[in-house]
Structures are given as C-alpha cells and as structure tokens.
Amino acid sequence: MQKKIQNNIKNKIGLSLIFLIQLAFCVLVIWYKPQFWYFAFILIFSWLLLPPVLHNQQKWWLLMVFSFLGLYCTLFLKIYLNTILAASIASFLIQFVPKISNYAKAIFYAGAFAAMGDFVFLNEFSTVVIPFVCATFAWFTQNLHNGIGGKLGTIGFFGAAIHFLIELIIK
C-alpha cells in the first residue's frame, strides 16, 4: 500500500517535470520568435490525454552510471567526429552489452543527447551535473511516456538545460 502511494507520488513528480521541461522548451521558442506564439497550441494538444502508466523498478545509481557513460563517450568522440556520429556510434555499440536492463541502456542515449549541445564541454562541472539531473529525471519518469518517441531527448534536454542555467548563474 505504501509502495503504491510512493509510486503515485513519483509519477506525479515525473509528470510535472515533463510538463515543466516541455513548457520551458515552448517558452524558449516563443521567447526568441514571438511571432510563433501559436507553437503553444502544440503543448496544449500534447497534454490533452495522457499515455498509460507502466511499472518499472530501476536503480538510480545504474541510470546515473549509464548517463555518465553516454555523456563522456559522446563528448570524447565529439573531438574527432561530428555530434550525430559521436552520439550514435557509442549508443549503438552499448546496446549489444548483455545483462543490463533496456531502460538503463536507453538512458545512455539520453546522456549522449545532452552532450550534443554546443556549449557542453568535457569538464568536471558538466560530467557531474548532467548525469545527476538526467538520472534523477529518468528515475522519476520511468513509469511514464514509455514507448513514446522523444522521451529520452526530453531527459537529455532537462540535463543540458539545468547545466546551462547553473553555468550561466555561476559565470
């Protein structure tokens, strides 16, 4: 019973986080180009009905490790290759590692997306903040939006956006 309540709270937090990050994306788009105000309708339409909730039990530390690996591999490969190739090579190869849950391997991809941004560089700051945020967000949303394209991208966007904000405040 207590577990059910905990799951409920977790799902609600996850749902609010997804909404907030999509809202932030829309605000960013409309902020730069106010003439595209009607882009807000996309957000409204996407939240009319919610997809079904599935039950997963993932370990937070495993998600953290995999998002870190995704970020690190992509940032490393970005030195030699273009961002798309860097993100997809490592993510494709990691999928063939056995005995690891599919969700954890997918979070590797989310870490790779976060690293695709222009301002993310390999330093002690990005390698701590982004994996932590991505893993926490992925843990909260593990039961939500499963099987919907772009969920991993949203996780990556959240990590990258928080990193961008913190760096902006510090500098």
Next chain:
Amino acid sequence: MNIFVALFIFLLSNFVLFWLKLNHFSEVLQMIFFMQYMGFVAFFTQYIAEKFLNPVKSSALIGLILGIFLQLNIPAQILQFNVFTVAFGATFVGMCSAKFLNGWAVFVAGCLYGLCALFTLQNSSFIGGAMGTLACLCCLVVINVLKIVQWKKGI
C-alpha cells in the same frame, strides 16, 4: 525483407537528395520535401525497430548512417538547414511504439516534426536534446489527435 535491403533502400533515398539539387526549387516545394523526408526517416526508423531491432538500436543505426553522410561533407541544405542533422531528430519520432502510432501516423508525426523544426530549431538547438523534446511533443500531438478522432467515431 532483410535488414540490409531495408538499409540499402534508405541509402538510395538519401542519394536522391543530392541529385535533386533542391536549392533551385521554390521555398514552398523545399519545405514540403523537407517535411516528407522527415516523415520518411521516422517511418523507416519505426519499420526497422518493429521488424528487426529495438527502437534505440534502430535510431542509433539510422543516426550512424546520417552521421557518416554529415562527416563526408555531402551538401544537403534545405532552407538553411542541414537535412541530416534535423533528420536525426526524426529518428526519435520513429522510436515511437506501434502500439501508439502505426506506420502512417508516424509518417504524419515526422512531417509535423519537420514543419516545427523549420521554425523552432534555429534558436533552440544549442541546448542538447531540443530535437528530442520537439519529437516528443509532435508524437504526443498526433497520438492525442488520433485518440480524439477514435473517440468521436465511437471506436
């Protein structure tokens, strides 16, 4: 169909892009072609994911092909966008499960993604994951529209 045949068809379709030299066409035609290409990439990613691999592998494999094209500096500009960069985002739309979107619906979601990408990605792509967020929004919009249509029809 074998996975290699499917990938060969995808490669061939990409080469059509270079031969057409779309810069000479009008803006509206370029936009329509851009949207259709995004829809095609999304459809193709889902097709490979459903028939041969899982969604993440499928998206990464298509991303690998697009990345190689990009690395080779093959010119494929449509309306100031590099088609291969934006098409990587369309593979995220294709990661949608067939439970939610069938082939045609994924194609439509991909087209919607292409249209939105034309107007939004110029100012937001500096943050990683922007293409994924846009893909998620487009998928959810098409899923909800389909649900509403089914509900209206009483299915």
